[in-house]
Amino acid sequence: MAFKMAKGSLFAVLLRSSWWYSVSIGLFILVVSLALTDAKYAVLSVTASLPFLIIGAIACYKQLQQPSQKQVLDVVQQAKKMSAGIISEKIAANYIKRGYESSAFKGNGADLELTYGSRKLLLCSKRFKAANTGIEPLKLLVAAGQNIEATGFLYVTLGEISDAARNYAQEHNIELVESSRLATLFDGKAKIS
Known part of the structure; x- marks a missing residue:
């Protein structure tokens, strides 16, 4: 069974958007969660931001393959x-x-x-x-x-x-x-x- 992402899902929208949106969201989640927990749960903070950083990397790769305006x-x-x-x-x-x-x-x-x-x-x-x-x-x-x-x-x-x-x-x-x-x-x- 092939995994297919729903068109309206957050990650599908971020894949179609500029790569830095996803990276910004991931970094925001990382910084806020580290600040709120006094860095006690750093692994959890990184884990929460990781999907957004990965989506940002995938979007960046795809956008680099496209021709410039x-x-x-x-x-x-x-x-x-x-x-x-x-x-x-x-x-x-x-x-x-x-x-x-x-x-x-x-x-x-x-x-x-x-x-x-x-x-x-x-x-x-x-x-x-x-x-x-x-x-x-x-x-x-x-x-x-x-x-x-x-x-x-x-x-x-x-x-x-x-x-x-x-x-x-x-x-x-x-x-x-x-x-x-x-x-x-x-x-x-x-x-x-």
């Missing part, structure tokens, strides 16, 4: 000058390095088909410059994937995504490649599963 803005500016085909090729290059095979998708709704064994991903970057993304292009992508029995989808966008589109993407195994993910794919540091 400057890098993200640079990639967005570069991407706006590129065609959808070039964007697809740059993203596909990361998957090809991991053993995927890339081929042009013959049909509407996607640009490339990425294959690794029985896993098939469809990549769509046709509307990546659109200011807003609704549910319709995602439905078109999923419909295209049903014809080839795709197991996952990648949809590239630099604009705003509606809540309905986010929910649809989550329900249908669509990875929304937004600006920060695009930056990691451009610099080749993206984790591919």
Whole structure:
């Protein structure tokens, strides 16, 4: 059984927040408990603050793996000058390095088909410059994937995504490649599963 943290739990929220929040809370608990107990229960004080310090360390590690805001803005500016085909090729290059095979998708709704064994991903970057993304292009992508029995989808966008589109993407195994993910794919540091 895999352990899954509830989205609204304190530790899940701290993992999504800046690392220094968790470290600050851990240090606050440590200092206050040491002061209140005159350091008689130092082990208990350290034990109480340890979960927050560990969460802070994990969040720090994850945040160091992410591109900086400057890098993200640079990639967005570069991407706006590129065609959808070039964007697809740059993203596909990361998957090809991991053993995927890339081929042009013959049909509407996607640009490339990425294959690794029985896993098939469809990549769509046709509307990546659109200011807003609704549910319709995602439905078109999923419909295209049903014809080839795709197991996952990648949809590239630099604009705003509606809540309905986010929910649809989550329900249908669509990875929304937004600006920060695009930056990691451009610099080749993206984790591919």
